[in-house]
Amino acid sequence: xxxxxQDPGPLSVPEGAIVSLNCTYSNSAFxxxxxxxxxxxxxxxxxxxxxxSGNKEDxxxxxxxxxxxxxxxxxxxxxxxxxxxxxxxxxxxxxxxxYFGTGTSLTVIP
Amino acid sequence: DGGITQSPKYLFRKxxxxxxxxxxxxxxxxxxxxxxxxxxxxxxxxxxxxIVNDFQKGDIAEGYSVSRExxxxxxxxxxxxxxxPTAFYLCASSATGGDEKLFFGSGTQLSVL
Numbered sequence: 001x002x003x004x005x006q007d008p009g010p011l012s013v014p015e016g017a018i019v020s021l022n023c024t025y026s027n028s029a030f031x032x033x034x035x036x037x038x039x040x041x042x043x044x045x046x047x048x049x050x051x052x053s054g055n056k057e058d059x060x061x062x063x064x065x066x067x068x069x070x071x072x073x074x075x076x077x078x079x080x081x082x083x084x085x086x087x088x089x090x091x092x093x094x095x096x097x098x099y100f101g102t103g104t105s106l107t108v109i110p
Numbered sequence: 111d112g113g114i115t116q117s118p119k120y121l122f123r124k125x126x127x128x129x130x131x132x133x134x135x136x137x138x139x140x141x142x143x144x145x146x147x148x149x150x151x152x153x154x155x156x157x158x159x160x161i162v163n164d165f166q167k168g169d170i171a172e173g174y175s176v177s178r179e180x181x182x183x184x185x186x187x188x189x190x191x192x193x194x195p196t197a198f199y200l201c202a203s204s205a206t207g208g209d210e211k212l213f214f215g216s217g218t219q220l221s222v223l
Contacts, residue, residue, distance in 0.1 A: 046214075
């Protein structure tokens with residue numbers, strides 16, 4: 001079983017829609033949860049970082065961690081064409097061991 | 111500005127040739143990493159280093175080598191033993207001691223001539 005699973009999509013939404021991206025993970029010991037945005041042929045950019053559980057909001061982006069279900073989500077409100085990218089979830093233990101989802105490709109149609 | 115610099119952006123390798131990808135960071139991070147990204151696949155860890163003069167193999171280290179002589183630098187050599195080197199290579203770094211955030215460079219696209 002992989003440490004983290006992510007639906008690869010692709011996901012296509014109209015501009016202004018709310019986007020929901022999700023990952024599941026296997027081990028309840030994970031404590032650090034991240035979402036990255038990656039444009040084509042660029043390095044991933046850290047969007048959201050959460051320690052332990054709960055929600056975190058930053059502008060149009062909300063990251064949610066449900067440790068009881070081992071489920072993490074990224075919500076994008078009022079999606080824009082510039083949000084079109086691949087979104088990677090990542091999880092980590094203490095000790096700098098990172099595990100990545102395979103990424104979800106998102107296209108926001110004007 | 112603090113960050114991670116990878117060079118070159120594009121690199122071409124001839125048959126039987128070793129090539130070296132550069133990675134430099136000025137974030138004062140102890141840990142550095144090399145990942146390989148293939149289309150439709152997730153990030154795969156090649157090597158990582160938690161401290162100067164020490165590094166560990168990741169999941170796909172065969173055909174690659176690294177060095178960590180300085181805290182700021184973590185070059186990756188793709189040797190001729192790596193038979194399928196065409197991929198997008200990403201260098202990353204993180205602080206240690208409870209701040210588990212990973213930051214990436216802009217990547218190097220390696221192709222075989």
